[in-house]
Amino acid sequence: MGWELGKPRPILVEYVEKGLIPKGKALDICCGAGTNTIYLAEKGFEVTGIDISPTALDFAKAKAAKAKVNIDFSVQNFVELPFKDEMFDFVFDMGCFHHVQIADRHRFIPGIHRVLKSRGVYMLTCFSVKNGPAWNHFTRQQLVDLFSGFFTFEEVRHVSSVEGDGVTRYFYTILMKKAEITG
Numbered sequence: 001m002g003w004e005l006g007k008p009r010p011i012l013v014e015y016v017e018k019g020l021i022p023k024g025k026a027l028d029i030c031c032g033a034g035t036n037t038i039y040l041a042e043k044g045f046e047v048t049g050i051d052i053s054p055t056a057l058d059f060a061k062a063k064a065a066k067a068k069v070n071i072d073f074s075v076q077n078f079v080e081l082p083f084k085d086e087m088f089d090f091v092f093d094m095g096c097f098h099h100v101q102i103a104d105r106h107r108f109i110p111g112i113h114r115v116l117k118s119r120g121v122y123m124l125t126c127f128s129v130k131n132g133p134a135w136n137h138f139t140r141q142q143l144v145d146l147f148s149g150f151f152t153f154e155e156v157r158h159v160s161s162v163e164g165d166g167v168t169r170y171f172y173t174i175l176m177k178k179a180e181i182t183g
């Protein structure tokens with residue numbers, strides 16, 4: 001798994017330590033092998049982790065058992081989100097949105113908005129166009145255009161990261177708050 005750092009994402013750790021992430025119920029959407037999910041649980045969040053891959057979730061469950069943390073893991077498709085409205089204080093998306101097919105974005109983005117509580121926080125990390133042109137490598141303006149109808153932007157960072165496979169990749173990390181949709 002090329003994305004697996006074997007430790008939680010440094011920018012997630014930074015935001016949690018700075019108190020920018022509201023404590024409470026967190027959803028790790030596309031949780032993979034659960035490294036960030038387990039970190040959040042260890043920090044006192046009540047965590048749900050979803051992924052489409054049963055194999056990834058088997059890894060995640062074994063690691064969570066070893067870490068002695070309780071996490072609600074389940075196999076789910078990110079376009080479905082079988083959760084009640086306004087259930088989560090925080091949605092963590094590390095490398096998830098850039099897997100969403102273009103035709104599914106109009107379901108995915110409102111889905112995140114729906115499951116977040118009022119003023120809930122969405123932390124998005126997705127590929128930047130600096131990796132080269134591709135359908136899922138984004139400019140800052142594309143991300144503004146996609147998300148600004150649903151969220152207010154608190155902080156935007158362009159970051160590079162040496163990934164688990166040794167390759168340097170570029171990402172946008174955006175901390176957003178749920179906006180009230182009017183009209």
Ligand SMILES: C[S@@+](CC[C@H](N)C(=O)[O-])C[C@H]1O[C@@H](n2cnc3c(N)ncnc32)[C@H](O)[C@@H]1O
Nearest residue numbers: 003030031032051052053076077078094095099
């Ligand atoms: C780049 S990995 C990121 C994993 C994790 N967030 C991390 O940082 O370690 C992307 C994950 O998205 C999952 N995924 C892909 N399509 C999905 C879908 N339709 N619904 C839910 N998860 C999906 C993959 O199985 C994979 O675990």
